[in-house]
């Protein structure tokens with residue numbers, strides 16, 4: 001394949017990675033806002049279950065969910081292809097090369113970090129989303145599926161609750177590193193690259209990559225500690 005078309009295809013891949021990645025960032029904000037209700041104690045049960053019902057049945061949100069699943073798969077698949085392509089482009093590392101001198105650890109390990117996040121999402125969806133859609137669910141006083149209780153019991157499981165909580169915290173650390181590089185990199189790839197705005201975009205990206213995963217990690221820790 002000509003060098004030009006290789007470059008072209010890798011640029012196109014990066015473009016789609018950036019678009020789907022930023023869409024997934026907006027999902028994280030919405031998902032976090034909904035999940036914060038899980039720290040409201042028993043009083044939050046019926047409200048959270050009503051919210052979960054709305055999110056799984058309202059037609060416009062259902063359509064957005066399909067776009068979300070597609071984006072997760074596309075972002076992951078494209079990321080794997082890009083990682084392989086980058087490795088092939090430089091099969092032998094230069095002996096004198098010192099990567100840490102010109103790039104941060106996260107940017108050199110986006111494939112690894114992304115894989116950890118993908119494994120997290122698949123197991124996470126198997127535990128909650130798949131059960132909510134097709135599994136056996138307790139029912140609350142309003143007749144809604146009691147997702148609130150399912151989440152509480154998951155992180156408060158007498159033997160595995162501590163493991164699940166730790167896995168969530170570790171996954172959120174990986175997500176933080178992934179976003180630390182990915183957020184501002186996406187804007188660069190999309191060509192939103194101006195002296196005046198670069199500093200702001202970087203700062204927003206660093207803030208996002210610390211605050212969002214940290215808040216996600218607090219939720220299971222809080223549930224586990226308040227059993």
Ligand code: HEM
Nearest residue numbers: 035052055056065121125128129132147151216217219220
């Ligand atoms: C404290 C951390 C989290 C908790 C307690 C949590 C809880 C849940 C629950 C209860 C559901 C099922 C909702 C439903 O089917 O209506 C769900 C779905 C989902 N979660 Fe999470 N989540 C957490 C973090 C995350 C993170 C960090 C990601 C992505 C990296 C994520 C990705 C997803 C996805 C893709 C779905 C399916 C959403 C949909 O169908 O619209 N979650 N989560």
